[in-house]
Structure formats: structure tokens, C-alpha cells
Amino acid sequence: MFEPNTKVVILTGAGISAESGIKTFRASDGVWENHRIEDVATPLAWMKNPKMVWEFYQGRRKQLLEVDFNVAHRALVELEKYLEDHFLLITQNVDDLHSRAGSERLIHMHGELRKLRCEKCENIVIAMEKSHLTDKFVSCEKCSSNRLRPHIVWFHEMPFKMNEIYDAVERCEVFMAIGTSGHVYPAAGLLAIAKDVGAHCIGINLEPPENVDLFDEFHQGLAGELVPELISKWIKK
Numbered sequence: 249m250f251e252p253n254t255k256v257v258i259l260t261g262a263g264i265s266a267e268s269g270i271k272t273f274r275a276s277d278g279v280w281e282n283h284r285i286e287d288v289a290t291p292l293a294w295m296k297n298p299k300m301v302w303e304f305y306q307g308r309r310k311q312l313l314e315v316d317f318n319v320a321h322r323a324l325v326e327l328e329k330y331l332e333d334h335f336l337l338i339t340q341n342v343d344d345l346h347s348r349a350g351s352e353r354l355i356h357m358h359g360e361l362r363k364l365r366c367e368k369c370e371n372i373v374i375a376m377e378k379s380h381l382t383d384k385f386v387s388c389e390k391c392s393s394n395r396l397r398p399h400i401v402w403f404h405e406m407p408f409k410m411n412e413i414y415d416a417v418e419r420c421e422v423f424m425a426i427g428t429s430g431h432v433y434p435a436a437g438l439l440a441i442a443k444d445v446g447a448h449c450i451g452i453n454l455e456p457p458e459n460v461d462l463f464d465e466f467h468q469g470l471a472g473e474l475v476p477e478l479i480s481k482w483i484k485k
């Protein structure tokens with residue numbers, strides 16, 4: 249049971265979007281269209297073979313037009329409405345399903361598929377019109393660059409808003425990880441920080457993640473079933 253002033257931080261991973269039809273990294277063994285994610289999602293790959301990286305992301309960006317948020321995304325919006333500014337949702341996911349479901353207190357620590365960024369002038373645009381989704385590179389409207397990059401945190405790049413994230417995790421009373429394998433750092437390290445500061449740590453996942461021993465309670469199963477059920481119990485009617 250959460251009081252309305254309980255400080256809650258949620259970390260989501262690919263598992264919360266799985267029931268919306270978006271592949272997780274583990275399920276596909278981190279392989280997309282026969283690329284190993286670690287080989288494509290890196291600055292070096294973009295430098296060496298921008299066309300291959302661009303087509304890889306265009307395929308995933310186009311998929312956003314065919315999927316929708318699910319009941320687990322919606323349940324987190326209900327929890328946010330109940331807790332207001334005591335709530336923060338940190339997602340590793342690059343899909344836009346949390347915001348489409350209505351989440352506002354949301355940090356995309358690994359970036360967003362719907363956005364592109366100019367490496368020359370740092371301009372960031374939401375680019376999901378038809379003209380942005382072809383195999384052709386998209387030019388920057390603000391400067392002469394003719395090739396915007398995906399606004400995605402690649403391996404070996406620093407995730408976004410880490411100071412804000414560490415601040416919130418160090419002050420939280422409840423830390424909940426949903427649909428994540430605990431494989432990728434620094435995201436996977438947030439649970440240990442929450443544990444360290446005495447937060448009550450809850451895990452919800454289809455299978456026990458790598459850091460399962462750190463949870464005070466672990467619920468095994470589908471996010472689409474467990475998240476709405478648990479959140480309706482935790483919100484004091």
C-alpha cells in the first residue's frame with residue numbers, strides 16, 4: 249500500500265512493451281534483422297556504416313506506427329496520477345509507448361526512436377512524418393548538415409539525465425523494476441543504489457533477472473497481468 253506521499257521510482261525495460269508487439273533484446277538474443285544490437289547500436293558502427301545503422305533504426309521507427317501502449321503502460325499512468333510529484337518513471341525503452349499512454353514524469357535514459365539529432369548543431373526533432381521514414385537520410389532544418397542521427401544512446405555513450413536519475417533513486421522509498429533483464433549498465437546498477445539507501449525494492453519480470461536477489465519482493469509473470477493488478481492494490485482507494 250502506498251501513501252500518496254510515498255516517493256516511488258520505476259525503471260522499465262523492453263519487457264513492458266513486449267505485449268504491445270515490440271521485440272525484447274533478450275528474446276531476440278539481442279539480434280535485429282540479423283545484426284547483433286551491440287554491433288549496430290554504437291557510434292563506431294554509425295561512423296563506419298551509417299547506411300546500415302540508419303536502415304536498422306528506420307525499421308524500428310516505422311514499427312512505432314503499428315503498435316500501441318498496453319494495460320501495463322496505462323497502470324503506471326494511474327500510479328503517477330495518485331503520487332503526482334512523488335513519482336518518477338525512468339525507462340530504458342526507446343519506444344514512445346509510455347508517453348502515448350499518458351506518462352509525463354518520464355525520463356528516456358536511452359533516448360527515443362521518434363527523435364533525430366543533428367551532430368553539428370545539436371538540434372533535436374521529433375521526426376515521424378512519412379518523409380522522415382524512408383531509407384534516405386534526413387537533413388537538419390537548422391544547419392547545413394544533411395544527415396541527422398537517431399537520438400538514441402548507443403553502447404559506449406553516456407545515458408541521458410544520469411544526475412537527475414541518481415538524485416531520484418537516492419531519495420526514493422520504493423524502487424520498482426518492470427520488464428528488464430538487469431543486463432545493461434548503468435541502468436541495471438540503479439537497483440543496488442536503491443537497496444543501499446533502504447528503499448523497498450520490487451521486481452516484476454517474466455523470468456528472474458540477473459540481479460533478482462536484490463529485490464525485497466519479486467513477482468514473476470507478464471507485466472500486462474501483474475502491473476495493473478499490483479498497482480490497483482497499492483493505490484489506496
Ligand code: BV8
Pocket residue numbers: 260261262263264266267272273274275286289340341342358400401402403404405406407426427428429430431432433434435452453454455457469470471472
Ligand atoms: C555506458 C538504445 C559509459 C539502443 C540501449 C564494454 C565496453 C563499453 C561499455 C561496456 C562494456 N561492458 C559493459 C559496458 C557497459 C554497457 C553495457 O551495459 N553493455 C552490456 C551489453 C553488458 N553500457 C553502455 O555502454 C552504456 N553506456 O556505459 O557509458 C560511459 C562512461 C563515461 C562516459 C561515457 C560513457 C549505454 C547503454 C545504453 C545502450 N543502449 N538502447 C537501441 O535500443 O537501439 S540498451 C538496450 O538494451 C535497451 O535500451 C535496453 O536498455 C537494453 C536491454 O535491456 P532490457 O530493457 O532489460 O531488455 P531485455 O530484453 O534485456 O530484457 C527484457 C526482460 O523482460 C527480460 O528479462 C524478459 O524476461 C522480460 N519480459 C519479456 N516479456 C515480458 C517480460 N517481463 C514482463 N512481462 C512481459 N510480457
